[in-house]
Amino acid sequence: MAIAEVTVIPIGTATTSLSAYVADMQRVLASQQGISYQLTSMSTIIEGPLEEVWKAISALHDAPFMSGAQRVSTSVKIDDRRDKAASSEQKLQSVRSKLQ
Amino acid sequence: MAIAEVTVIPIGTATTSLSAYVADMQRVLASQQGISYQLTSMSTIIEGPLEEVWKAISALHDAPFMSGAQRVSTSVKIDDRRDKAASSEQKLQSVRSKLQ
Amino acid sequence: MAIAEVTVIPIGTATTSLSAYVADMQRVLASQQGISYQLTSMSTIIEGPLEEVWKAISALHDAPFMSGAQRVSTSVKIDDRRDKAASSEQKLQSVRSKLQ
Amino acid sequence: MAIAEVTVIPIGTATTSLSAYVADMQRVLASQQGISYQLTSMSTIIEGPLEEVWKAISALHDAPFMSGAQRVSTSVKIDDRRDKAASSEQKLQSVRSKLQ
Numbered sequence: 596m597a598i599a600e601v602t603v604i605p606i607g608t609a610t611t612s613l614s615a616y617v618a619d620m621q622r623v624l625a626s627q628q629g630i631s632y633q634l635t636s637m638s639t640i641i642e643g644p645l646e647e648v649w650k651a652i653s654a655l656h657d658a659p660f661m662s663g664a665q666r667v668s669t670s671v672k673i674d675d676r677r678d679k680a681a682s683s684e685q686k687l688q689s690v691r692s693k694l695q
Numbered sequence: 696m697a698i699a700e701v702t703v704i705p706i707g708t709a710t711t712s713l714s715a716y717v718a719d720m721q722r723v724l725a726s727q728q729g730i731s732y733q734l735t736s737m738s739t740i741i742e743g744p745l746e747e748v749w750k751a752i753s754a755l756h757d758a759p760f761m762s763g764a765q766r767v768s769t770s771v772k773i774d775d776r777r778d779k780a781a782s783s784e785q786k787l788q789s790v791r792s793k794l795q
Numbered sequence: 796m797a798i799a800e801v802t803v804i805p806i807g808t809a810t811t812s813l814s815a816y817v818a819d820m821q822r823v824l825a826s827q828q829g830i831s832y833q834l835t836s837m838s839t840i841i842e843g844p845l846e847e848v849w850k851a852i853s854a855l856h857d858a859p860f861m862s863g864a865q866r867v868s869t870s871v872k873i874d875d876r877r878d879k880a881a882s883s884e885q886k887l888q889s890v891r892s893k894l895q
Numbered sequence: 896m897a898i899a900e901v902t903v904i905p906i907g908t909a910t911t912s913l914s915a916y917v918a919d920m921q922r923v924l925a926s927q928q929g930i931s932y933q934l935t936s937m938s939t940i941i942e943g944p945l946e947e948v949w950k951a952i953s954a955l956h957d958a959p960f961m962s963g964a965q966r967v968s969t970s971v972k973i974d975d976r977r978d979k980a981a982s983s984e985q986k987l988q989s990v991r992s993k994l995q
Contacts, residue, residue: 600738612907614792634790666877671870671873707812766977768802769971771969771971773971814989837938837974872970883937
């Protein structure tokens with residue numbers, strides 16, 4: 596299981612609002628198999644087997660082109676831990692337990 | 696108002712667990728003025744006036760050194776919109792309204 | 796043609812030096828087909844058809860695990876322009892011409 | 896001494912070309928004290944004392960607004976090593992020596 600944080604920015608969109616593109620990307624994610632995902636105000640967090648996460652990232656990157664963009668800047672950060680299972684919920688719980 | 700997404704990784708920590716460092720960073724954030732923040736499983740989202748956000752990012756970057764780290768890799772993404780107010784909540788609401 | 800910037804950080808290494816891991820990653824890149832690449836002091840820049848670039852990024856991400864790492868944080872930024880060809884050299888030349 | 900990699904993307908520009916903005920940013924960097932910098936095809940690498948690097952990053956982030964942008968997405972990665980001096984050139988040399 597890997598966790599990824601993805602931000603996809605269409606360039607040259609003429610307007611500063613990107614929410615229509617972000618909405619299109621959420622629709623693309625909804626059709627991806629084997630992952631869970633969550634939208635934050637800065638990116639989308641994707642969780643699942645590494646192979647499925649890569650597929651979802653690639654689909655997200657392609658989405659704005661489908662919506663008319665001609666240039667896209669995609670940023671990805673992947674946290675891949677193989678010594679133990681580490682879901683988003685477990686990572687957050689681990690920090691919370693240390694804050695108490 | 697700007698919104699930033701920050702991930703701070705101490706390098707050479709000997710163990711793969713970073714939650715103690717993340718907990719220390721949350722304590723540092725709690726002492727910062729003028730910002731709100733939220734921990735996700737991949738980063739910390741900070742929101743406030745740009746000047747205060749930069750101060751908080753700088754403090755976050757320094758935190759692992761206080762906790763004993765000798766090398767730190769910090770990643771930051773800032774979304775700064777000056778044509779209209781854009782809080783985290785407004786950004787999410789804008790996407791949600793387009794998904795309906 | 797897409798251009799990517801990739802940084803791969805093994806987490807929980809015994810020392811703060813990562814150059815042995817970076818050297819292993821360069822060897823992995825040397826075996827990838829269809830791309831060109833360049834090491835900077837902060838990342839590796841990869842250039843080629845998007846499909847080949849994704850494969851190279853995936854191989855880079857896997858490399859530290861082959862070298863013994865148990866957890867890896869990989870950061871990627873992709874610039875994908877489809878309205879005109881845009882190589883690394885063309886991008887730099889375009890900026891240089893505007894600086895004169 | 897810290898090393899940073901910075902990418903600044905103006906959002907909502909009329910065209911997909913960003914080279915004029917990048918040229919303006921290089922002019923802003925030329926006026927910053929105490930740092931050295933290098934433009935790659937994907938970002939600008941800045942090197943110097945941490946305090947000066949933060950100032951340069953902040954100036955880079957502000958630059959597109961001076962050039963007319965209304966929204967900017969800035970990505971930063973900082974490598975800060977305090978157990979030994981680590982310049983860009985030393986980092987590259989360390990990898991090269993391991994590749995031989």
